[in-house]
Amino acid sequence: MKITDDLLHAAVRLAGDNQDMLARIEAIVDPPRDPPSLLEAALGYAARGIPIFPLVPLQKRPLTSHGLHDATAETAQVAAWWARWPQANIGMPTGAVADVIDVDGTRGVIAIAPYLESIRARAIGIVSTPRPGGLHYYVPPAGDRRNSAGKLLESVDTRSRGGYVILPPSVTDEHGPGRRYTWLRPLVAG
Numbered sequence: 001m002k003i004t005d006d007l008l009h010a011a012v013r014l015a016g017d018n019q020d021m022l023a024r025i026e027a028i029v030d031p032p033r034d035p036p037s038l039l040e041a042a043l044g045y046a047a048r049g050i051p052i053f054p055l056v057p058l059q060k061r062p063l064t065s066h067g068l069h070d071a072t073a074e075t076a077q078v079a080a081w082w083a084r085w086p087q088a089n090i091g092m093p094t095g096a097v098a099d100v101i102d103v104d105g106t107r108g109v110i111a112i113a114p115y116l117e118s119i120r121a122r123a124i125g126i127v128s129t130p131r132p133g134g135l136h137y138y139v140p141p142a143g144d145r146r147n148s149a150g151k152l153l154e155s156v157d158t159r160s161r162g163g164y165v166i167l168p169p170s171v172t173d174e175h176g177p178g179r180r181y182t183w184l185r186p187l188v189a190g
Helices: 005-015 019-029 038-047 075-084 105-122
Strands: 053-055 089-093 099-103 125-128 135-139 156-159 164-167 182-185
Touching (some): 038 075, 053 075
Antiparallel strands (some): 099 135
8 A cells, every 4th residue: 555645644643642653654654774874864965965054963953153054065064064973963944945844743734734735746855753743845945935933824834044944864852762854755956
């Protein structure tokens, strides 16, 4: 049976905050396999022309002085950052390569349900986030879009110019120990 986004969302809605159920759903949709190291992933993004910057390990805070403004796709700089901070999470500024629709859990999935078909049709990547039921829909950037900080829909935000997101295979402890960002549909950029 092919797992579709609709089936995944229905399962996530049913699972709610049940971690065991969510783990089983993720194992069906994205069977366990060794993710690339953070260095390998960071260099892979840079090689594809995606500007990135390092974040505090297990957190969302930038490690560099200017945060998202330090982002680069220069592989020498990326390699130097991850040599210095091998466990650093990977951040990507939004608004250039992609904007992101950030769906925070079951409430967000329910709020965005009427728009899901349209969003999926425009999506150039989809990430499962560490928040139970959380998803990031990567869409082509729109220069006039702003970061919404929860004003779009209940538990749904946009990240655009001036914002950033965390890229897989980054890990945070915010919603439980060692929860990983995972591509459900890899980013098609550039």
